[in-house]
Each structure stands twice: as structure tokens, then as C-alpha cells.
Amino acid sequence: MKCNYCSNEAVYHRKISNEFVCKIHFIKTVEKKIRKTVRKYRMFSPKDKVVVGLSGGKDSLVLLFNVLELQKRYSDSPIVEAILIDEGIEGYRDESIEIAERMCREWKTPLHIVKMKNNFGKTIDRIIPSLEKLNVNACTICGTVRRRLLNDKAYELRADRLAIGHNLDDQIETFLQNIVRNDLKQILLHPPNGNIKSDKKEIVQRMKPLMSIPEKEIALYCYYKDIPIQVTPCPYVEKYYILRKKIQHFINILENQSAEIKYNLLKMNEKIINKVTTNYLKKEINQEVKKKGICKICQMPCGLKREFCYFCEIKKELNLFE
């Protein structure tokens, strides 16, 4: 089969648009879609300082490369930096730090590594034995702490935007997970294009430029662009991501029967956010989402009836306040 855009052999069939693309046009069409998403949602402008959250995984490296390329189109000296949170998971984090350092050197991007041990008080490995007492799983704690440390570092770096590497699959899995949990508030708090703008200046606005790119296209993009992929999985992922894994499996079964399923879910996610914000529920939700309570310890937003944010609550439970 020939490529739809040139005379080269096609290497990929994009079922959703029935496009056959060669390697060059596969790369070009992915990059074009990312640019289109950034423009459509006005994620950032050429003068913005954009900080990219790196996990060392494929998504965030693809994101960093594309943010750099996009900003370079309009500026000779784009202000793009990267942050990596080191949770202290032995045998897992070292590989991604090595990859992130290597790629940031190659792309001439400043990389800031934030250690959870120094900035939170304990590594994930050291928290694992206390999980039963806290009655939560490793990923909930890890995600909460990482989000906060990422935001705090981005704020310290005076970033205008914080870009994170959530792809299409990540977004719709989160959406379906919140549906089965009957959690409308979480759906509204996690719009596909990023987080809602906070009134608090200490919260840097998050953006998801890869929201329309399926995971398999990101993996193929890495392969063709020679972007390294970490091979070691986190030792806690299988143990704690049980619901997400089942949802992933369910979506992939459906996708085999109908190519548009992931995009339909993304559209539905956006529709729900737009509709809810136009009916009476908006008032209730806005009250809860926007007029949040303020944490007595760190002064960051938390639930209306709560005294402390979840980050400080975990820290308190673990006796990490000096």
C-alpha cells in the first residue's frame, strides 16, 4: 500500500481517518495533530515559559521534543525546561533518570530533578510498609505527592504552563474510571486539555498537548524518531492499577470492533464538561471545585469541609512534619 501523501510505501494505517502513511508522513501527521491541539485549546503561546513534567517514559519525552520544536518555530531562544520527580523506587527510577538526562543534554534543555526524599520526607519504597495503616495504595500516594512536587517546582521556576504527557488512552481511562466511581467532580477537575485555571497563583496551569494521540502512535513515533523507551516497569504498577488495567482491557476490546471508540469517549468527556458547566449543577460543582477550602498547613486548596489537603494529610499520618 502506498502512502496517501507521497509515493513511499505505507508503514501505518490510521483506521480512524483511513489514512495510509509512510514513516515520514506518520511523524509529520502526529506532530501536526499535537500543534493543532495546542492551538485549539490555546495551551501556551511562544512567549510563555513552559515546563514539561518528565517521567522518563515515552509520552513525556515525545511531549518535551514537540514543545521544544513548537516553541522554536517562533523564538530563537525558547524558554522550555523539564522537571523529573524521583520517588525513590529502587531499580525503576534510575533507568528513567539516565534516559531523561541523556535526552535533555541532547535537546539542550535544563532538567531539574526533585527528590521525594528531600522534598516530602520519605521515598515511596519507605512508605510501602505503612500503606495498610494509611488504608491507601502506593499509586494514590505517589500520584498526590508527585503532582504537588511538580507544581511547586514549576512555580519556583516561574513557569507560565506545566505540560504533562497524558495521551488519549490515559485521558479516557481516567474518564471511565470516574464514571464507574460515579465521581462527577473528578471528571470536571480533569478536563482532557489540562486542569481548570485556579485563582491561586501558586498553582501553575497544567496542559495536556498529547490528549488526542493514542498510546500506540506515541510508541511508534518513539521508534521512528529514535526516542528511548524505559523497559523496566514500576514494581507497584500491577499491584495497584487494577481497575485502570481492567478499563484499559475493556476499551481495547471495543476498539477492535470500532476504530472511533477512543475518540468518541474523548468527545463525550468534553461534552459532559461543557454541558455540566451550563446547567444548574455548575453552581454546586463550582462551589466545591472553585471555592475550595484552604489547607491549614500549606494554604493550598482542599475539599470544602476538610482541614488539610491530601498531601499534608499523608505527611501528617507519616509523621513527616518537623
Ligand code: SF4
Ligand atoms: S505505578 Fe504507581 S507507584 Fe509506580 S510510579 Fe506510577 S504512580 Fe508511582
Ligand SMILES: [Zn+2]
Ligand atoms: Zn509519505
Ligand SMILES: [Zn+2]
Ligand atoms: Zn496542605
